[in-house]
Amino acid sequence: MIGIYMSGTGNTKHCVGKLLSVIDPKAEMIPIESEESADKIRQSDMVLLAFPTQFSNVPFMVKDFIRRNSEIWKDKKIFCMTTMGAFSGDGAGCAARLLRKYGAKIIGGLHVRMPDAVCDNKMLKKSLEENKRIVREADKKIEAVGRKIVNEGIYPQDGLSFMAHLAGLFGQRLWFYGKTAHYSDKLKISEDCVGCGICANNCPMGNLKIVDGKAVADNKCAMCYRCISHCPKQAITLLGKEVVEQCRYDRYC
Numbered sequence: 611m612i613g614i615y616m617s618g619t620g621n622t623k624h625c626v627g628k629l630l631s632v633i634d635p636k637a638e639m640i641p642i643e644s645e646e647s648a649d650k651i652r653q654s655d656m657v658l659l660a661f662p663t664q665f666s667n668v669p670f671m672v673k674d675f676i677r678r679n680s681e682i683w684k685d686k687k688i689f690c691m692t693t694m695g696a697f698s699g700d701g702a703g704c705a706a707r708l709l710r711k712y713g714a715k716i717i718g719g720l721h722v723r724m725p726d727a728v729c730d731n732k733m734l735k736k737s738l739e740e741n742k743r744i745v746r747e748a749d750k751k752i753e754a755v756g757r758k759i760v761n762e763g764i765y766p767q768d769g770l771s772f773m774a775h776l777a778g779l780f781g782q783r784l785w786f787y788g789k790t791a792h793y794s795d796k797l798k799i800s801e802d803c804v805g806c807g808i809c810a811n812n813c814p815m816g817n818l819k820i821v822d823g824k825a826v827a828d829n830k831c832a833m834c835y836r837c838i839s840h841c842p843k844q845a846i847t848l849l850g851k852e853v854v855e856q857c858r859y860d861r862y863c
């Protein structure tokens with residue numbers, strides 16, 4: 611198995627590492643933005659594909675990757691995993707339906723609740739202790755899932771049922787579909803930017819660069835919140851107007 615993941619604030623990366631440590635400790639894990647990710651998938655029979663839920667859907671960056679590499683999925687066994695702050699309905703199912711179009715065989719789906727990553731919105735924000743508890747619960751769930759796979763060969767089917775599809779669709783996706791239909795051009799950089807370049811170095815899309823000592827964003831933001839959660843001046847926002855908390859997995863573990 612190989613683990614391919616998108617992860618902005620580190621939640622999904624952590625969950626992939628945790629699951630692989632139980633089911634296939636020698637398996638490689640590679641960020642989706644890596645130049646070798648498509649080739650690594652070509653060379654593997656089985657893929658754990660993981661991403662954060664965005665608006666009860668698959669992030670556009672992941673959909674774009676799947677479509678751009680449409681020929682690599684045929685007959686691959688894919689285990690879809692999504693992490694979410696509260697609810698995704700059929701997050702894993704959204705990726706599964708797209709992958710099936712290209713001939714993939716879906717062997718399972720896993721939904722894991724993790725701390726919310728939206729740094730510039732108060733909704734869903736929890737105390738440090740509560741976020742730590744959420745991470746511990748997530749680890750427990752992943753370990754139990756991993757043991758079931760290893761001992762009984764049974765994969766979870768989170769998000770793959772018709773009922774989950776309805777929950778995801780009517781729970782949120784229907785109203786927010788447009789948000790994951792393209793990359794975003796809404797990244798805002800404030801006067802407080804000192805041009806340190808941390809955002810540009812971290813962006814998985816190469817969407818940020820430093821021009822005349824200030825960060826400048828292009829129109830290919832994956833909405834991953836990695837730059838926002840790392841900016842030392844809290845100068846970057848996307849969905850909200852100011853940073854309320856720089857959410858990062860490494861603060862909650």
Ligand SMILES: Cc1cc2nc3c(=O)[nH]c(=O)nc-3n(C[C@H](O)[C@H](O)[C@H](O)COP(=O)(O)O)c2cc1C
Nearest residue numbers: 617618619620621622662665666694695696697727
């Ligand atoms: C743009 C955006 C949209 C999100 N939408 C949802 C959502 O619809 N439901 C949910 O439960 N969590 C949502 N989240 C929270 C993330 O899915 C969650 O925090 C995830 O674990 C982040 O993973 P990462 O650190 O690997 O990027 C959203 C996060 C972002 C940045």
